[in-house]
Amino acid sequence: xxNDHKPIEKLYTRMIDSRDGYNDALDSVSDxxxxxxxxxxxxxxxxxxxxxxxxxxxxxxxxxxxxxxxASAHRMFVNxxxxxxxxxxxxxxxxxxxxxxxxxxxxxxxxxxxxxxxxSFLTHQRDRIDQGIARLDHKRAA
Numbered sequence: 595x596x597n598d599h600k601p602i603e604k605l606y607t608r609m610i611d612s613r614d615g616y617n618d619a620l621d622s623v624s625d626x627x628x629x630x631x632x633x634x635x636x637x638x639x640x641x642x643x644x645x646x647x648x649x650x651x652x653x654x655x656x657x658x659x660x661x662x663x664x665a666s667a668h669r670m671f672v673n674x675x676x677x678x679x680x681x682x683x684x685x686x687x688x689x690x691x692x693x694x695x696x697x698x699x700x701x702x703x704x705x706x707x708x709x710x711x712x713x714s715f716l717t718h719q720r721d722r723i724d725q726g727i728a729r730l731d732h733k734r735a736a
Contacts, residue, residue, distance in 0.1 A: 601706040605699045606646045613639035690730045
């Protein structure tokens, strides 16, 4: 692995933002399917973040536990909350957009670590995000 941990640190920060955003948005959701998917995604983000945090801790690299105040991440979750009044399809579209953005960060992180076996779990996490995206697409098409 290169000494440039920035793509993985960015992924971790977005993971925390995602977890917190889903948690905040849940306060405004009453639809059963949306509550279920957002709860599952929030829990999955917490799990993924813990795995990333563990690997960084083993390398004595400290991470910001509070996420970020990045405008783009903040906008993503403000958009999600704003779409709650627009109906399920709009909410699903916004969740999917956020998940695709997170998936793109996985691609960047995986390029940064290339073939380092210690980071092979990133592929599994990315694949789970792909499964979630497919589930959202299926629900939107139904």
